């Protein structure tokens with residue numbers, strides 16, 4: 001599965017989104033045991049705090065993405081009608097599954113050739129599973 005680098009910078013957003021929906025909740029405690037293919041956004045006090053989603057590589061891990069600027073590293077969330085985008089890319093530690101991908105409008109864009117922006121020795125994403 002060879003992809004040209006141009007596709008990484010201008011990802012095609014055709015086809016069906018991988019993640020089916022976006023659900024806003026008040027706290028991590030409101031997460032269901034099985035989050036399925038929804039992206040959960042924890043929003044409290046007018047601030048997005050976390051995005052929680054299942055790793056798209058089918059390893060079954062839950063990826064918790066910090067959206068709070070008070071913690072490092074943090075990611076930015078952009079809302080669209082019924083979907084979200086996250087930036088920069090998400091990278092799960094090599095010891096786990098090593099997935100490195102972008103979430104763009106609920107689609108998964110694999111970022112195989114681009115070095116992670118935040119860290120070279122391992123992701124600081126919180127991963128459960």
Ligand SMILES: [Zn+2]
Pocket residue numbers: 055056057058059060061092097098099
């Ligand atoms: Zn994975």
